[in-house]
Amino acid sequence: MQFNRSTVTTLLMVALVALAGVAGFAGSAAATTHTTTLAGDGTDTVADFNASDDEYLETDISSDGTDFATDGTSTAKMNISLDGTDYAQLETAITDDTTASQTLNLSEGELDDLPGDAGETVTVNVTTWGTDGNGSVTTAESTFAVDITFQNSYAVASVDDSSATIEEADGPGFFSTSTITSLWSSSSDDPADLHTYESTVGIDGSNTTVTVLDETTNGSDAYSESIRDDIESGDVIYGASVGVNGTPVKAFYDEVDTDKIADGDTYAVYDSSNNVWTVHTGDAQDGATEMDVYLSSQSYTSVDSFDSSAVNDLFVGDLDMGVSSLVSNFGFGSLSTFSVLEALGVGMIAPAGGASLAGLALVAGRKRLGA
Structure with a gap:
């Protein structure tokens, strides 16, 4: 089968379009984010919270006057608090002072120290306000409550x-x-x-x-x-x-x-x-x-x-630590916590034929002493 130049060109274009589509799909999948828009009326809820960097909280700050220039506001601020403790802060410049509103966007990852049990709903306060170049409040504070429900996998x-x-x-x-x-x-x-x-x-x-x-x-x-x-x-x-x-x-x-x-x-x-x-x-x-x-x-x-037996089970039984490792990591004085015979690899049943337990411990110790 022979291909002329037109046929080859067409096939190449089809292939490039297909590859572009695949790349676009992969890019959009990798960039998946989710934003919860807060109305600020006290009825806002955030579900499945796990302090993900890809989850965002969004709310608007409105000027007190005709616009932010009238207020004299150059910086918009927001914080999120629980029981009087601040857990996230946002500070951003007013992008257009001829407008009367600006959207503030905060990643939930900023709330990674917000305490809560798995599945628990905690009520936080969101506060927004604006300041001028001297730090004076020029757009009044506005505070509203938001219910945040933790994922069952996150506490x-x-x-x-x-x-x-x-x-x-x-x-x-x-x-x-x-x-x-x-x-x-x-x-x-x-x-x-x-x-x-x-x-x-x-x-x-x-x-x-x-x-x-x-x-x-x-x-x-x-x-x-x-x-x-x-x-x-x-x-x-x-x-x-x-x-x-x-x-x-x-x-x-x-x-x-x-x-x-x-x-x-x-x-x-x-x-x-x-x-x-x-x-x-x-x-x-x-x-x-x-x-x-x-x-x-x-x-x-x-x-x-x-309980000393639980400590022994963890380090001697589970992690298979020998005497030398126990001494190195816990100190010589800690050996009373552990079963030294077990650490030496010696069972608790006396050996047959009258051999001494100490002798058997010495033999076993050559294998386990440095474990």
């Missing part, structure tokens, strides 16, 4: 100085337990501040991820001091601790190591750049409507409310 708890327990740790003496322990551990010589938080958060079973924002004055310092200096992204955290419903759970630094969790595990991730914890629910929360979250700048072995 946020915010920690501040009033909701956290913060104690400055005393420097230990040379012969104190903590000082002796530090000689066997890679942790900092300076004791970290005792920084704990516990709260009950509403969830939708294992469908919810809980974000805990630490906005205390010393939260980031407390965790940075308690977590090893040489920790890397994906490493398990030992110096700080996380518990769910009174049970210790694995915590990871910056991102989860998927090789160290199983389907249905409950675990936490600490974002060191923002001092934010996320707790991922698992099978243990199936059907539950609330969950108790506990965070501490103390090591797992220092939290009195954790």
Whole structure:
């Protein structure tokens, strides 16, 4: 079959048009956003809130006079508050002062620290106003209520100085337990501040991820001091601790190591750049409507409310840590928390033939001591 120049040109044009269509479709799909327009009459609602950067809230600010030039307004402002606390602010220049109205657009991602339980509806106040070049209010404030309903998969708890327990740790003496322990551990010589938080958060079973924002004055310092200096992204955290419903759970630094969790595990991730914890629910929360979250700048072995057998099951049983790793990460003095025989790979049944348990422990220890 032969093609003349006209036929080839036609085929090329068809192909280019088809490719352009595919590219346009892909571009429009990638740029998908959603905007909720707020009327400002007290009946506004926002559904399925999860602080997405691609979801927007939109409202108009109107001048008091004929136009913004008459008001003398050069800047439009908006904030969103809950119970007297501001959670998002917007400031933008008036684009045309001959008009009497301008639309303000705010990403819901700016509300990522707004607290709320999964499925909960919280009522926020939206306030708009305008100022002149000196910062004086020239367009009067207008405030209206908006109901925001959280997605069932999303919940946020915010920690501040009033909701956290913060104690400055005393420097230990040379012969104190903590000082002796530090000689066997890679942790900092300076004791970290005792920084704990516990709260009950509403969830939708294992469908919810809980974000805990630490906005205390010393939260980031407390965790940075308690977590090893040489920790890397994906490493398990030992110096700080996380518990769910009174049970210790694995915590990871910056991102989860998927090789160290199983389907249905409950675990936490600490974002060191923002001092934010996320707790991922698992099978243990199936059907539950609330969950108790506990965070501490103390090591797992220092939290009195954790049962030692649960700590042992987590690190020796689940993470398969041997004695050397336990000493390195928790300190020599913490070994009383763990089953050393299990960490050495020794069962609790005495060996046959009269062989000593200590002898068997020595043999097994060659395999597990450095695990």
